[in-house]
Amino acid sequence: EVQLVESGGGLVQPGGSLRLSCAASGFTFSSYEMNWVRQAPGKGLEWVSYISSGGSTIYYGDSVKGRFTISRDNAKNSLYLQMNSLRAEDTAVYYCARDPYGGNSPFDYWGQGTLVTVSS
């Protein structure tokens, strides 16, 4: 069974940093591209970042470019999101999501999400 489990969320002050993790199981993690998607409270879904299966190709949404860094450790079946210079508008549930076909494809499995709250 495919499972994605996020962790690392919490309360952080504006300007602070946080590192999210996503532990994958039930599939060959190193063969799949992965994404982070976020959802502000009561709002819709916003794609945040993408990383290729080997980690060599990375993209970011404009709202997080220069502040967030996506990475992965295929030996540990884990995906990460390092978030720096956090702002109030980064407050959201962050989901990791699997990209089944590489690149132009929908997201077939999602984690349960981890809540990040940026507030003083």
Added chain:
Amino acid sequence: EIVMTQSPATLSVSPGERATLSCRASQSVGSNLAWYQQKPGQAPRLLIYGALTRATGIPARFSGSGSGTEFTLTISSLQSEDFAVYYCQQYNNWPPPNTFGQGTKLEIK
């Protein structure tokens, strides 16, 4: 960036009736369109991809149609578990972003 617009924002339908949700893209996305269902406190679940192909385990009462810029999700006979928020997503862009619509809340009438 491709903008996805869903309508209506809220749809009130009685159980057993048909629901029709719409999604429009600001430019053509071909058939690279997915629909997701999200219930409160849960992650989105993939329902439809390729505009009309049901994902694994999705009941046949869910169907998708359309191409280019106009898409529709139809739920033929609403069950109690279908009341949720539905999002469309285009994945025609490469490189990303894969943009989502703002969602349609399907509520019990």
